[in-house]
Amino acid sequence: MTSLSRRQALAAAAAGVGAMATPGVATAASPSRRPAPAISREAFGQIGGVTVYRYTLVASGGLTVRILTYGGIVQSVQVPDGRGRPVDIVLGFATLDDYVAHNSPEAGGGVYFGALVGRYANRIAKGTFTLDGATYQVPVNNNGNALHGGTAGFDKKVWTPTVEHGPDSVGLRLEYVSPDGEMGFPGTLTTRATYTLDNSGNLTLTFRATTDRPTVVNLTNHTYWNLAGESSGDVYGHLLHLDADRYTPVDGTQIPTGELLSVHGTPMDFTRPTAIGARVAQADPQLMTGQGYDLNWVVDQGRSAGLALAARAVDPRSGRTLTVWTTQPGVQFYSGNFLTGTLVGTGGTAYRQSYGFALETQNFPDAPNHAAFPSPVLRPGEVYQHTTVYGLSTMRP
Template sequence: MNLSRRTVIASTAAAGVAATALGGTAEASSGRRPVKTLFGKLADGTKIYSWALENGGTRLKVLSWGGVVQSLELPDRHGRYANVSLGFDNIEDYVAKTPYFGALIGRYGNRIGKGQFTLDGKKYQVNVNDGVNSLHGGIKGFDKHVWNVEPFVKGSDVGLYLHYTSVDGEMGYPGTLKVKVTYTLTKRGEWRIDYEATTTKATVVNLTSHVYWNLAGESSGTIEDHELTIAAARYTPTDSGLIPTGQLAKVSGTPFDFRKTKAIGRDIRAAHPQQVQAKGYDHNWVLDKGITAKPVHVATLRDPRSGRTLKIATDQPGLQFYSGNFLDGTLTGTGGRTYRQGDALCLETQHFPDSPNQPSFPSTVLRPGQTYRTTTIHTFDA
């Protein structure tokens, strides 16, 4: 019988079952103050801390390095826990090897063609780190900095405030950008991300989170049997460098149509030229709702084996679906197994890639006196 996640949590708690270790059984939890522990040290001796949060049956571990989600544990339909996000068990791999596992991304999530854009008549060259293009802020984006972390408990919610100041000219971007990101676990076990930023000069900003999801559990194998729904009738095709062409193409009749739920593996190896050059899915979906004042449900991911379900709500106009195409067996994760192609996927809420060079795309310009604000909510069930 398929019980709701909250029913499982309540029934196991009534039986007095403790859930203290990975693979344990779910029990009800209320907002407790986050627990801080030493995760490791950088080469210069800087200490990197891990913050453990738990609420509503969801367990989250966050690092001060890059705001990384090091693990996110959820119960399955039987109340058994598993970590559903890819990551490492040591800081050295996060510094030297990570493909953005669980990281906060900025200043500009996704790609900017040739690392160039013009703003108010001035041309800017930002750091390139993906061939001739800039990806996720450059060689040293927000994922490769130490964030200041403050824990909080507010009523039934528990969470972290993460702060980082990007100085004027960092990675070539104009303006000193002050960033505040709030991670909140609600009493229902939802994970909410609130992004805020202000700038001293006109600049471009596109912040997102880069969690690699496998709802069956990290190191459990392929996500091709996961079922996905995306509320989008169009997507942005790309050139060979994965830079949008500017076209908003219809998904109808293509492997990119996820308006009705389907298994990811059904069309992942189709001969569509967009998939051939991306080695799978690595595209931005143009969400039907557009930009909204409040988060709106846009995507659902479900693992039929465990029953775990992820629903995503956002106020952003785009969603990047990346099917883990470049995982190549060279990285060993927290479960002690290597990660291979298709062992996880990313669903990144965002503005469109290369927006600074695409006049028809929604603007990502932030000016002094304005505040960048956006919210994404992850709701879990089983």
């Protein structure tokens, strides 16, 4: 994990320029001189007689990531503080039973802490779409719309794990085969999600999927971040930069209208680092619909054909920075509006409104029903492949 001076990090945040300009490039000692990251596993419970495992990935400096085979869930990301003590900076649950009971709308939670979501992340209007002249219906589970793949999406599946090793990294490859017709989606979708942790402080998530029939695909991760620590309170003081000049406005059920509107002069303008809580309570129709931020921003890809900067968040109290690069065209910023204090997290704290925020790199919501949006269609012989890098750094006191 890269360590920065406080002056460097605050200057980077103010300028909207990252602490790390390019993912995978360390600014500290050469990674080749550090021990290779390690990985281990332990049983975390059972679902229907199938054992769920928790994998622990540890990089130099003590950066530790724990991932479940159930839902591909990032259960914790522990970052040492200035005294070397580990601090968990993502929201999650302590037990598998809690994830099964509370991590979806059907279970009364609807939070999707840390999960891989699909086949179609975000919303599909009324759960219906037409592809090649045929109409398909996905179960609705959110204001009359389908959210995150319907009532039993990828977040509820037990994925098959494989460990991968590199000279400066360790990875966990998770695979799931979604049968033709599952949740109403056509085609057998063979999906691979690979988490890779390296000694530069990067957690990389790469998706790969193929199909035997034309289908629609949109995969993402739904981790909630609190850079001050998952039990520390709200994230309103975090500074957020979104490298996006436009966003996709929504109607009263949070379905995109099809427009791409400028963020300038609106509460959606994070082109310069701005506190998450600075404008969240403004009487803006978009904020009122989502009870806070819950919108898709159009990532400024610039001239990049690969990874592009999507977002950067800084917690001024702890000095921790999260930088997100992606190959996806959008990022859904969600400010944890529907956390109500009824869910108790890994540290024993009840999660209240905005105790965490999500940055879901994705295709646009409801893209199957908007021809002008980037196409979500995957056909036989094609490969769906997207990468997101979460870069973690800490400024020195």
